[in-house]
Amino acid sequence: MFSNAEIGIDLGTANILIYANSKGIVLNEPAVVAIDIDTKEVIAVGTEAKEMIGKTPKNITPIRPLREGVIADFDVTTQMLKAFMKKVSKKVGMSLRKPVVVVCTPTGSTEVERRAIHNAIASSGVKSVHIIEEPVAAAIGADLPVEEPIANVVVDIGGGTSEVGIISFGGVVSSTSIRVGGDRFDEEIIQSIRKKYNVLIGERTAEQVKMEIGYAHPNHKKVNMEVRGRDLVTGLPKTITITSGEVYEALKESLEQILDAIKATLENCPPELSGDIVDRGVVLTGGGSLLHGMQEWLSNELLVPVNLAPNPSEAVAIGTGRAVGMISKLEKSAK
Numbered sequence: 001m002f003s004n005a006e007i008g009i010d011l012g013t014a015n016i017l018i019y020a021n022s023k024g025i026v027l028n029e030p031a032v033v034a035i036d037i038d039t040k041e042v043i044a045v046g047t048e049a050k051e052m053i054g055k056t057p058k059n060i061t062p063i064r065p066l067r068e069g070v071i072a073d074f075d076v077t078t079q080m081l082k083a084f085m086k087k088v089s090k091k092v093g094m095s096l097r098k099p100v101v102v103v104c105t106p107t108g109s110t111e112v113e114r115r116a117i118h119n120a121i122a123s124s125g126v127k128s129v130h131i132i133e134e135p136v137a138a139a140i141g142a143d144l145p146v147e148e149p150i151a152n153v154v155v156d157i158g159g160g161t162s163e164v165g166i167i168s169f170g171g172v173v174s175s176t177s178i179r180v181g182g183d184r185f186d187e188e189i190i191q192s193i194r195k196k197y198n199v200l201i202g203e204r205t206a207e208q209v210k211m212e213i214g215y216a217h218p219n220h221k222k223v224n225m226e227v228r229g230r231d232l233v234t235g236l237p238k239t240i241t242i243t244s245g246e247v248y249e250a251l252k253e254s255l256e257q258i259l260d261a262i263k264a265t266l267e268n269c270p271p272e273l274s275g276d277i278v279d280r281g282v283v284l285t286g287g288g289s290l291l292h293g294m295q296e297w298l299s300n301e302l303l304v305p306v307n308l309a310p311n312p313s314e315a316v317a318i319g320t321g322r323a324v325g326m327i328s329k330l331e332k333s334a335k
């Protein structure tokens with residue numbers, strides 16, 4: 001007898017990760033699809049499609065079908081998921097016919113948004129779909145003892161959203177989700193360079209700037225970086241040198257919004273659990289938490305220990321994958 005495959009999906013705004021059974025992460029690709037807008041044909045998905053951003057002829061458009069943690073374009077999301085599932089089937093050498101799937105969603109998503117996520121996955125030929133909230137998946141993936149009656153605080157800074165959750169006894173005690181994440185950082189960098197230098201840079205360049213010289217606090221050793229874009233006055237290519245101080249100024253407001261969300265969640269924590277947070281602190285997950293200095297800055301602001309999860313970018317996917325094992329067991333025992 002073959003048992004159904006078990007798949008955990010981190011359906012992220014920036015990246016899609018798939019975790020299969022005991023094989024671990026079997027797919028980690030950007031959530032981008034390149035479409036021919038005349039024929040509606042999918043030209044490329046994932047890494048290949050991301051490389052096309054800003055470089056394609058007019059009829060080919062790279063689309064990010066998810067925005068702020070939820071589905072913005074249903075048809076493109078389903079096509080992307082089908083393509084990824086096919087890739088995974090091939091890669092792990094097993095049939096993914098009728099897998100049991102757990103997928104995560106931001107805590108702030110609406111019923112309609114959750115249904116769209118459910119339906120998009122269901123349409124790729126699965127046995128059942130279960131949705132769990134992103135902070136719970138992040139906490140499980142970060143190896144926190146979520147079943148124990150203690151406060152596990154997780155801050156997941158993704159591409160489209162930042163999620164803060166306090167998890168105790170297997171459930172969410174308090175949570176906040178804001179639609180600010182790494183993608184907003186990129187937009188702020190683009191806008192600030194445009195304003196200051198009259199130069200337009202692309203999304204991928206902005207992301208590189210953030211990763212190389214982006215800092216979460218102003219007290220860092222200043223570094224510079226050369227970036228290329230289009231001069232908005234002459235229309236010609238231009239190279240400018242920007243400083244990490246300028247990048248910090250661009251990111252400051254979004255960083256403050258993330259800090260406020262964390263503080264608001266901690267303020268809502270029942271007093272019995274607050275004591276745990278002083279000792280156990282906060283765990284960071286998500287690609288956005290890799291911004292230079294994030295851990296130190298948050299620790300100084302919150303006055304509690306702040307630690308990076310062992311695998312920040314993969315924690316949510318690992319968590320969904322582990323959760324699917326638990327759900328599958330329950331389904332089998334219910335038969």
Ligand SMILES: Nc1ncnc2c1ncn2[C@@H]1O[C@H](COP(=O)(O)OP(=O)(O)OP(=O)(O)O)[C@@H](O)[C@H]1O
Nearest residue numbers: 012013014015158159160161182183286287288290
């Ligand atoms: N080293 C780094 N420094 C700063 N930011 C980074 C780094 N590595 C990745 N990121 C950013 O992390 C974000 C993606 O994180 P992640 O993959 O956790 O998001 P996601 O799960 O796709 O999004 P969401 O959870 O919001 O749906 C992107 O904005 C990316 O630019």
